[in-house]
Amino acid sequence: MDTRRASEIDFRPLTDREFHPSPVAWEDEVLYFLMLDRFSDGFETGYLDNNGAPVTTGTTPALRREDRGNAVATEEDAARWREAGAAWCGGTLNGLRTKLGYLGRLGVTAVWISPILKQTPFEETYHGYATQNFLAVDPHFGTKEELRDLVTEAHGMGIRVILDIVLNHTGDVFAYRDDVTDATWFGHPYPVEGFRDASGKPTLPFGPVDDPDGAVWPAELQEPGVFTCGGRIVDWDRYPEYLDGDFFGLKDVHLGSGETDRYTPSPALEALARCYRYWIAYADLDGLRVDTVKHMDRGAARYFASVIHEFAQSIGKENFYLIAEITGDRRFAFETLEKVGMDAALGLAEIQDELEWLVKGQRDPRGYFDLFRDSFALGKDSHTWLRNRVVTGYDDHDQVRKGPAKARFAADDLGQRMALAAIAFNVTTLGIPCLYYGSEQRLDGSGGNDRYLRETMFGGAFGAFRSTGGHVFDESGTVYHEVARILAVRRATPALRRGRQYLRQISGDGVSFGYPGLRSVVPWSRIFADREVLLAINTDPLLSHTVWVTIDAGLHAAGSALVCRYSTDQAQEGREVTVEPRNGRAVLITVPAAGFVIYS
Template sequence: MDLRRAAEIDFGPLVDREFHPSPAAWEDEVLYFLMLDRFSDGDEGTPPLRREDHGNAVTTEEDAARWREAGARWCGGTLKGLRSRLGYLHRLGVTAVWVSPVLKQTPFEETYHGYATQNFLDVDPHFGTKEDLRDLVAAAHALGIRVILDVVLNHAGDVFAYRDDVTDATWFGHPYPVAGFRDASGEPSLPFGPVSDVDGAALDGAVWPAELQEPGVFTCGGRIVDWDRYPEYVEGDFYGLKDLHLGTGETDRYTPSRALQTLARVYRYWIAYADLDGLRVDTVKHMDRGAARYFASVIHEFAQSIGKENFYLIAEITGDRRFAFETLEQVGMDAALGLAEIQDELEWLVKGRRDPRGYFDLFRDSFALGKDSHTWLRNRVVTGYDDHDQVRKGDWKARFAVDDLGHRMALAAIALNVCTLGIPCLYYGSEQRLDGSGGNDRYIREAMFGGAFGPFRSRGGHVFDEADPVYREVARILAVRRAVPALRRGRQYLRQISGDGVGFGYPGTRSIVPWSRIFVDDEVLAAINTDPLLPHTAWVTVDAALHEVGDKLVCRYSTDPSQGGREVTVEARNGRAVLLTVPAAGFVIYVRR
């Protein structure tokens, strides 16, 4: 029987079982974010995409128009499809899958992305069923993969319409009159109030659970125009997505609304029902900090009560780092996501267009954040460079591998991401060098399984290619990361280099970029080469307190297989240094012999 009210949830039978435990440390994990509609449809009969098929969907303008339009609609990815590809992720080395929202969407729109929830108590039929979600999580756990679900608190879908006489409902600091809740066809034919007892009212109309139909649940303030003006960005609608009133008061004295209490109960239900390991909370910037703190407290307490002592809440907080980390500390969530500075510096460092200090210094100013050790950042920020929004890139968005330079440097970008501070997160398809580009989000949301909106402007072929050189090398790098604690938990230092062994300085563009991770008394040296065409050799500084002249470091990983097992000798240069050669666009890891 379908749930209609959050109050109907019976937690007794849900929590009377053993749950999958939390990890000891989330910085040990490697996240993989996927848009469920675009990842896998489970069709094992789809052939692999051949290189000569790239562009086969855009050979004529008519074909290209059909391909573009397909990207704006549901493409067919499902929970069962994701389950069928868990082995692909496991062999890559992924240990936690972050899944885009799966709850039921407004049925009259193509909200394939999942952020327009109409029924918070059910899974969208495009994705499958509640049971499919539960089965996916169980199958992932059997492979050692945790599951983080993307959830929304700030808003619901476009579940009601403003009155016809409201010509332009932009935020102006006052509520607008509402015509009614939308029915399954999108018409505002339902009363703007409780509809559960209205003849003919169905779960496809209005908003559910029924507690969200009560007066005062929505702010009705119109859409946001200025995304940085307070309180507009907190009280306004997210385009057509309708803002929820979550409560009132200062952060320390916040009174949660009935709507917020209802949603907290709903997400406790999904944690227990599916045995989830974490939540990624959407648009935290656009919520009252008191609301986010209330939610974090309720969810953490519930998770601990069922044995998930380190259940992780990842907050999407757009803006600069100081704003993000100040918000993170005030709301009590565990890690920040959506830090444009980190994404931007990482991308352009690897492409040889930024001073590497720009990226590494982001992890060195912890005192300015009120922290006395930069290792605080190892589990307080989720790092990456591609994502499904790319707000930082404005109107024209593109994946890292969009051009020849990005194609060549793709492995180096992933290597830098997964072997530096933070909880690394790969955006789906990066390991296959997907290259989406265009003036709309759809182009960076290709369907890996092919279909009508396949990657590389194709149709009909999948790209789950485990023989691809980037996929294969990432799997090798992640295996080393699992085996070497310093690469997951160690302090981090950008190292100085020298061409002649005499004059040392920090690396510039088109050079070796080396860094150390130090854990207890163990130093691991890693380096990328930002030159896509030529190998580079340089003296690289190491910690003089940890190495004696004559000590050896051995190559644990290199993109040049002939370097595997090669030893380098510590010499008395700039304190202590070793001579490294890094292949073009390559990556190396050296450890103590």
């Protein structure tokens, strides 16, 4: 498979079987995004296996609190730890397979895995976005058989698998000619020295070759005209530079030409679409996260979406999901989403930013909720359109929105205190929620490079909390335990997955009501089929707050009651609050410091 042409793939033996069905509604799912190289190597001990039994056969123990920071005791140690973060660390498909129980017990229903296809062998492209062979799994991660086994076991445990993929570019598979001193985009192609061999040197002809570890595969990608050869992007928003330029050293692929409705796909795009159809059929995947959709022609993205959706439906996956990474403002994102025919947008800086700073008590809550209110301005007649059209979250693997000041949510004391509230808010507000790996353990990476957002969960030389030698798969931690309880309520409550959403007014005296401000109780309702669920976080990390909260007057009679279904103060659970005729209808609730409550 490593060196064949994509056009030679025989799908008949791959599709002659039953496939795992798609979910009825993706807003019911809870996604978990992980960098495979940084998640698990399978050598941990002292955690619970997929059946919930203690594992005692591994070699890496659980990280003790007193061992945090053990990798940076001296500047020499710190330099080694930082250097380790720029290289392959050792996470594998089999390692992930051993942690499916950890994810399932947390409440995750779909795992989104960073790209796993074969990378350029001469670089430390552990992130997976520098593909050299689109028909092979990178040996650092394992084998294609291990991918298939992982998906099969995940399906058996009620967890779907979404694979991160790249269409826009390949790895640094060729070099520009020596006399090109600074290959930045300027609107014309640069001359090429040749394809790179396994050592990275441009010794191979810029055309058909037979070296499986050199150039690029499948063979269709070696044909003339596959690459734009335009040099690297400098202005990431200037047209057509952001479409035709290279991502730093990654090489931009010419995907086709023409208007969106009359687009002619290039042979390279046809080959790539065939490669990903192969992986869907071979591994029984449930969805794809498509990288850098903003940097692709809309016609190319639309062609790919059509081909993949039709193929998935032909094998019984009626709701196979394509999640498009579209950076920029939401109107641009949703306009692009609609025109290309993909299913949900991801990477919206507005959503990530407003969510983080709302929970930390430093942003007006209306800023976040208003992102989901004006669907009419987006050309939709109900804000519930957004329930399955946007993937929501706040941490990720590159944090483009923060520029050079990259930091996980829990990187400071305030973030540590508010970590549970952030996850609770994310998984119970509108959209398809996505947790970034390690958030449930309050990982706290920060620094001027993406690597610091990509700590290893399994220990090794670049362990979490600036450590080495200890894993953090701890199911006894407060955040992990409470998130599991919250997600159990979410599973049992349709309104928390599909309901309309309203920010609610509050009052301290029961007379004067207004929308919440900073460091206060932030309540909202989800309403589905005449059933209202009231939720609230407290953005004050130190003090509990008791407030009157407005609820729907048409759904609740004065004198009726709401019951606390969940609270970070478990003593509140089961207690009733009486509906009173204040500001229409209101109830008096108490939310613990940095806490979260659910009433219905």
